[in-house]
Amino acid sequence: MARLVEYADAPPEVRAVYDDIMATRRTDWVNNFWKALAAHPPTLKRLWENVKTVMAPGALDPLTKELVYVAVSVTNNCEYCIQSHSAAARAKGMDDAMLAELLAVVGLANETNRLANGYRIPVDDRFKTS
Amino acid sequence: MARLVEYADAPPEVRAVYDDIMATRRTDWVNNFWKALAAHPPTLKRLWENVKTVMAPGALDPLTKELVYVAVSVTNNCEYCIQSHSAAARAKGMDDAMLAELLAVVGLANETNRLANGYRIPVDDRFKTS
Amino acid sequence: MARLVEYADAPPEVRAVYDDIMATRRTDWVNNFWKALAAHPPTLKRLWENVKTVMAPGALDPLTKELVYVAVSVTNNCEYCIQSHSAAARAKGMDDAMLAELLAVVGLANETNRLANGYRIPVDDRFKTS
Amino acid sequence: MARLVEYADAPPEVRAVYDDIMATRRTDWVNNFWKALAAHPPTLKRLWENVKTVMAPGALDPLTKELVYVAVSVTNNCEYCIQSHSAAARAKGMDDAMLAELLAVVGLANETNRLANGYRIPVDDRFKTS
Amino acid sequence: MARLVEYADAPPEVRAVYDDIMATRRTDWVNNFWKALAAHPPTLKRLWENVKTVMAPGALDPLTKELVYVAVSVTNNCEYCIQSHSAAARAKGMDDAMLAELLAVVGLANETNRLANGYRIPVDDRFKTS
Amino acid sequence: MARLVEYADAPPEVRAVYDDIMATRRTDWVNNFWKALAAHPPTLKRLWENVKTVMAPGALDPLTKELVYVAVSVTNNCEYCIQSHSAAARAKGMDDAMLAELLAVVGLANETNRLANGYRIPVDDRFKTS
Numbered sequence: 001m002a003r004l005v006e007y008a009d010a011p012p013e014v015r016a017v018y019d020d021i022m023a024t025r026r027t028d029w030v031n032n033f034w035k036a037l038a039a040h041p042p043t044l045k046r047l048w049e050n051v052k053t054v055m056a057p058g059a060l061d062p063l064t065k066e067l068v069y070v071a072v073s074v075t076n077n078c079e080y081c082i083q084s085h086s087a088a089a090r091a092k093g094m095d096d097a098m099l100a101e102l103l104a105v106v107g108l109a110n111e112t113n114r115l116a117n118g119y120r121i122p123v124d125d126r127f128k129t130s
Numbered sequence: 131m132a133r134l135v136e137y138a139d140a141p142p143e144v145r146a147v148y149d150d151i152m153a154t155r156r157t158d159w160v161n162n163f164w165k166a167l168a169a170h171p172p173t174l175k176r177l178w179e180n181v182k183t184v185m186a187p188g189a190l191d192p193l194t195k196e197l198v199y200v201a202v203s204v205t206n207n208c209e210y211c212i213q214s215h216s217a218a219a220r221a222k223g224m225d226d227a228m229l230a231e232l233l234a235v236v237g238l239a240n241e242t243n244r245l246a247n248g249y250r251i252p253v254d255d256r257f258k259t260s
Numbered sequence: 261m262a263r264l265v266e267y268a269d270a271p272p273e274v275r276a277v278y279d280d281i282m283a284t285r286r287t288d289w290v291n292n293f294w295k296a297l298a299a300h301p302p303t304l305k306r307l308w309e310n311v312k313t314v315m316a317p318g319a320l321d322p323l324t325k326e327l328v329y330v331a332v333s334v335t336n337n338c339e340y341c342i343q344s345h346s347a348a349a350r351a352k353g354m355d356d357a358m359l360a361e362l363l364a365v366v367g368l369a370n371e372t373n374r375l376a377n378g379y380r381i382p383v384d385d386r387f388k389t390s
Numbered sequence: 391m392a393r394l395v396e397y398a399d400a401p402p403e404v405r406a407v408y409d410d411i412m413a414t415r416r417t418d419w420v421n422n423f424w425k426a427l428a429a430h431p432p433t434l435k436r437l438w439e440n441v442k443t444v445m446a447p448g449a450l451d452p453l454t455k456e457l458v459y460v461a462v463s464v465t466n467n468c469e470y471c472i473q474s475h476s477a478a479a480r481a482k483g484m485d486d487a488m489l490a491e492l493l494a495v496v497g498l499a500n501e502t503n504r505l506a507n508g509y510r511i512p513v514d515d516r517f518k519t520s
Numbered sequence: 521m522a523r524l525v526e527y528a529d530a531p532p533e534v535r536a537v538y539d540d541i542m543a544t545r546r547t548d549w550v551n552n553f554w555k556a557l558a559a560h561p562p563t564l565k566r567l568w569e570n571v572k573t574v575m576a577p578g579a580l581d582p583l584t585k586e587l588v589y590v591a592v593s594v595t596n597n598c599e600y601c602i603q604s605h606s607a608a609a610r611a612k613g614m615d616d617a618m619l620a621e622l623l624a625v626v627g628l629a630n631e632t633n634r635l636a637n638g639y640r641i642p643v644d645d646r647f648k649t650s
Numbered sequence: 651m652a653r654l655v656e657y658a659d660a661p662p663e664v665r666a667v668y669d670d671i672m673a674t675r676r677t678d679w680v681n682n683f684w685k686a687l688a689a690h691p692p693t694l695k696r697l698w699e700n701v702k703t704v705m706a707p708g709a710l711d712p713l714t715k716e717l718v719y720v721a722v723s724v725t726n727n728c729e730y731c732i733q734s735h736s737a738a739a740r741a742k743g744m745d746d747a748m749l750a751e752l753l754a755v756v757g758l759a760n761e762t763n764r765l766a767n768g769y770r771i772p773v774d775d776r777f778k779t780s
Binding site for chain 5 (some may be wrong): 679683687705715725737747748758765777778
């Protein structure tokens with residue numbers, strides 16, 4: 001199991017990232033993912049900058065991005081990621097009905113992905129231009 | 131490569147599904163996925179009913195569902211599904227900027243899924259209640 | 261693309277494996293998988309011995325083993341493996357109806373695998389004893 | 391962890407599915423998978439109909455279908471699915487020797503899938519016609 | 521959970537493999553992986569011979585091989601394999617900094633794999649000759 | 651297929667990244683991965699900075715990092731990534747024998763990952779401390 005670096009024990013470069021996480025998210029705590037990455041401060045800083053950039057509002061809204069994150073995590077069966085990003089999605093407005101439909105789409109996509117593979121279906125010309 | 135059942139050669143039960151696909155989608159053609167499944171008419175009918183139900187507007191809008199479909203297909207590397215659902219997402223309003231952000235989230239989720247696995251990070255108690 | 265070692269150009273240790281493949285399968289040709297592995301003769305010999313042992317008739321019959329091989333290859337989307345093991349399954353008796361049902365099971369299993377992950381379903385006590 | 395809907399607390403549409411599951415399987419209990427899906431009754435009904443149809447005897451016998459289900463679940467590492475479908479396979483006749491051979495095939499297929507990918511082996515012309 | 525075959529209860533063919541494992545590794549114990557495979561002695565023997573051959577020093581040194589093993593296991597999210605091969609890598613010289621860099625590469629590769637899939641990037645001609 | 655942004659057509663922010671890629675790698679060309687990402691300049695810049703940082707010499711040497719990259723790409727079956735990182739690994743010293751051993755380890759790890767899953771093997775206490 002990962003060794004978790006708590007704020008009280010963290011060197012200044014790690015505290016700076018923790019502070020930015022809490023300020024950006026307007027919370028007063030840091031979740032275990034970051035405490036584990038803090039074992040290697042350059043990775044902690046790099047990943048946090050990536051997450052902050054990629055998950056910010058843009059052409060897609062933050063809730064849609066969290067739903068996509070859950071979809072990928074469910075497909076890969078990452079327990080930690082399913083739970084943390086489901087919580088983030090709920091905080092941004094996902095309710096039970098939305099989760100149920102999300103999982104239905106994820107399940108169906110995983111099924112039809114294999115049917116397309118198994119039947120080795122050629123891509124329609126009309127799709128190639130898109 | 132899959133044998134594709136064209137409308138002209140299709141038995142009535144297959145034509146009935148093709149007709150429903152075109153009516154539901156308001157198009158005048160059927161893509162290769164369905165023509166391949168038509169080799170086994172019960173599978174064709176079953177899958178179409180699933181897709182029609184799951185992808186209909188509900189708690190999530192149809193564009194969000196297509197974005198999730200693309201995210202799963204990219205994670206699994208299903209070429210046919212990436213192309214067909216990217217085309218469907220574009221038809222529902224996805225532009226280049228949205229696709230770029232979608233792929234950025236998918237890429238990042240696939241990365242952090244492995245970091246969570248590799249560091250074997252324990253799930254925070256706060257996430258377990260969500 | 262792999263460099264393929266043809267029989268005429270093969271060193272004796274490779275020819276010996278090719279000869280055993282053809283004798284075991286009662287055919288007069290060797291498929292590309294083995295010609296590619298022949299770039300590293302110890303790998304060729306090791307893999308062929310594994311395949312010969314694992315795919316031999318035993319508690320499961322050879323057709324069932326080929327169906328399982330196709331199921332795994334479709335799940336992983338290995339084009340070469342789907343095609344080669346589908347051909348092997350057909351040679352052992354798989355017909356179109358069996359293939360359609362096989363792919364239906366593979367698709368459904370890939371779907372319910374994700375629903376079980378996404379809902380994080382606890383294993384029933386009754387299953388734990390099995 | 392999933393909220394499980396028990397029979398006593400279930401609305402009529404959920405009880406109807408539970409009743410059909412028990413009648414079809416000739417058992418007096420319902421496993422957690424269905425109790426979790428019952429959080430969204432349309433998904434419960436849809437998935438049960440799919441499973442009932444796909445897993446029924448047909449061109450492939452029910453045991454072969456369960457073996458394939460286990461093979462996919464092991465490949466995807468779905469703990470719930472491995473345990474529930476291993477139990478189902480045992481109930482249909484799988485013994486320890488069959489399980490051992492099944493896992494041997496699954497392991498080997500996962501290995502050769504990557505060797506085929508890694509060496510980028512071209513598909514033999516003879517396989518393309520099958 | 522797997523039934524584990526302890527040395528005291530093992531038949532001679534299993535003890536012979538256990539003895540070889542301990543002799544090869546210069547240890548006085550056998551880890552659970554082998555005790556589980558021992559339920560099917562031919563699989564135990566076959567897998568041990570494969571592992572002994574593949575993981576031996578050759579063109580790649582044993583530490584590099586263990587790092588690759590961890591990378592694959594993290595990508596597939598195999599808990600047992602991550603822990604056992606991380607321990608083996610540490611025994612061969614992997615320290616915390618190496619593990620952190622290894623996981624960073626694994627995470628990044630999983631990300632760019634999906635970007636390459638999602639953008640459907642054509643392979644450069646210069647790479648095809650390599 | 652991805653639209654590729656050539657240097658001649660690139661805006662200044664894209665050219666700046668291309669220039670840094672060529673300077674860092676001491677080459678006079680840019681491969682298609684970056685030309686595709688250039689459709690979204692912030693993604694291009696972000697990914698290049700990640701790759702430059704992660705793949706730089708550190709606790710692990712650059713060749714080992716490329717071998718790990720190939721191992722992950724083969725496991726995920728990313729054609730572009732297998733070819734581009736195999737070429738990079740060769741440029742850093744990988745020969746045919748090393749590639750053959752690398753693929754042997756990747757194949758075996760993918761096999762034993764599934765055996766560990768399928769037998770549901772409990773992690774040895776001795777491994778948990780590492």
